[in-house]
Amino acid sequence: MSIPSQRTGNAPAPGASPGAPAPAPSSPFRGLGRSFDAALARGLGHVTRRALGPYQTAIVRIGFAVTVLGFLLHEWPNRHLMYGQDSAWSFDMASRFAENSGAFTLLLWSDSGLWFELVYHLTIAAAVAMLLGWRTRAATMLFMIGVLSVQNRSIFMGDGGDNVIHLMSMYLVLTRCGQVWSLDARRRARRPDLEPTEDRVGIALWAVLGVALLAALVTGSVDSWIWSLFLGGMWLVHGYWWLIRRYAPGEPRVVSDIVANLVHNAALLVIMAEVCVIYATAGWYKIQGSRWQDGTAVYYPMNLDYFNVWPEVSELLSSSGMVIMALSYGTVIVQVAFPFALLNRRAKNILLVLMMGEHIGIALLMGLPFFSLAMIAMDAVFLPTAFLLWMGARATGLRARLTRRRPAPPEAPPAPAPAEQRSPAWAAKG
Amino acid sequence: MLPHDTAPEDGERDEGQRAEGKRALTAHAVDAVTVTETVSLRALSLPARAIIAVAVGALAAFFTWHMAAVFLFVSPSNTVREENFDRIRGYIYPEFEQNWKLFAPNPLQRDEAVHVRAQVTEPDGSLRTTDWINLTATDIDNIRHHLLPSHSAQNLLRRGWDFYDGAHDDEGRPIGERGRLSELYVHRIALQRLQDEHDMDLDTVRRVQLRSAVSRVPAPEWREEEIDTSTYYDEIDWWVVTSDDLEGIAR
Incomplete structure (x- = not known):
C-alpha cells in the first residue's frame, strides 16, 4: 500500500503525501465492545419479552394441522390396512420392532380394534383443534401424540413428508403458536378479564388429560422415563400456569411468562434451523451426484414408475434437455443457497417463492401432495409478516363475504382484533 | 448474562422504557398489572433475574446440543461424528431420526417391481405353481392419473421391499431381528395382495416365492448414452406359508 508508484514519480501514493500526514484511519473495531453489549441487551429484551413470530408460528401450526388432517381423512378408507389390524406389518411385528427402537406409540398399547379407532379419530380431532387454535397448547400435545x-x-x-411432520409436531408443542388466528386468541380478546376459575373448559380438559396420563403411567403403558417426564412435566406446567395466574399475578407470573417466551423462541429457532438443515443436506449431497452435475437428474424421478403420475406431462418436460437441466441446476442452487439467503430479506423471499413453486410442481407431477404440503408448511416459517397479515385480512374478508349471504346471527359482533395483532417492531420489518 | 451487567445505551430505549428503568430502583416494581411485553428486566428482583439467566443458559445449551446432534447425524462421516456417533445415535433415535438425501447424491434410475408366484393345492390334491404375478403393477395402476395417490400404493410395498433389501446381506441372508421381520413382512404383503387383488384362496397356498424385477430407466433421448434397459430378475427362496404369515390378513 505505501510503496510509492514506480512509474510516475508525480502521483503520490495514498497516505504517503509529503508534508501533510493523513489522519490515521479510525479502527473498525472501535466501540465494538460497547455495541456488542448493547446488541446483546437488545436481543435479550426481544427474546424475553415476546414470543416472536406470532404469525409465522400460527401459519406453521395451521399448515401442519391441514396436512395431517388431510392425510388422515384421505387415508381413512385404508387406515386398517396401513396402521390397523389388517396391516401386513402386524401388531406383534410392530411390537417386536418397537421394543428395540423404543419409538413412542399409543397404537401398540392394545391390539383391540376399538382402541385403534379411538386413537386414529382422536388424532383427527387433535388436528382440527390445532387448526382452529382451540386450547392450542393441549391440542399441539395431543397432535404430537397422535402423529407419533x-x-x-x-x-x-412413511416418506420424507411424514418425517417432516414427525419432527415439527414435536417442535410445535414448545411454541406459543396460538397467539393469533386461533379461537384462543379470540376468546382472550373477547374476555380479557376472564378469571382462571371461570375457565371451566380449560380446567375440565386439564383434569381429563390428567386422569388419562395417570392411567397410562400407572398401568405401565408409558414406561420410558423420558416420556413419563415430558408428558407429566407438560401436564404439571399447565397446572402451575393456572395457579400462577390465580394466586401470583405479579412478578412470578411475569417471570413464568418470560421463561415460556424463551422456550417458544428457542423452539422457533430450532424449527428455522431444521429447515436450513433439510435444504442444506438435500442440496449439498446433490452437488456430489453425477446426474445433478450433468443436468439430467430431474428426468429420472419423473420417469420412474412410482412417481410418474402424469406420463403425458413428464414426457413433454423430458423432451427438452434444456428444461431438465435448468430444473436440475435450479433445484440444487435454490437448496444450497437457502440458508445463506436468510441473510437478505429480498433474496429469502424470492427463494421462498421458488421453493414453494417447486413443491407445488412436485405435488402435482410426482403425486406427492402431502409431502409437498408439509414442506410448504415448513417453509412458511420464513414468510414475511406483512404478507401473512395481508393473507389474514383477505381470509377475513372472504369469510365476511361468505357469512353475509346468510341471515346475520342476532348477537354475533365481529371478533375484535386480538391484542396480539399489534405486530412487534421487529416483525414489521418482515 | 444479566442485563444490568451490560452497558445501557440510552439511544436504544424509548422514554417509556427509561421511565421503567427508573421505576426499577423502587421496590415492588412489578405489580399485578405489569405486562411482560413492557417489563424491564432490571425491574425484576434478583431471584427472578437468576431464574431467567438459568433458563437462557439452559435453553442455549440445549439448542446447541440438539442442532449439533442433528447436524452431525445428517452430515457425512467426519472426525467429530465418528468419535461421538454412539452418543448422537442415542439422542437422535428413534424420534429425531431424519434423512434428507432426497434424490441425492443421485436420483434412483431404475424401476424395481416385486413379483410373486405361489404353489397351490388343487381340489384334487395335486400341486400347481402359478405364473409370476406383478404386485407392483397394481401400485402403479393406483398411482397413475391420480391427483392424490395413497401411501398404501406409494409406500407400502415399495418401502417394504427396501426394508427387506436393506436388512439382508449380499448373499441374501437376513441380518438379525430386522432381517427376519423384513422377510415376514414382504411375504405377508404378497399373501395379502394375492388374496385381495388376485382372488386367491390363501388356505390353498402352500408356498410362495418372490423375485425382484429391475430395469434401468432409459437415458433421455437427447443424451448419447448407451443404457442396458433389459430386466434383471433376482429370485429369493421359496417361503413355506405358516399360520403366522396369515394371522390378521386371511379372511
Missing part, C-alpha cells in the same frame, strides 16, 4: 402414534405404528409406511 400413527407413524410409529407402521414406520415403513
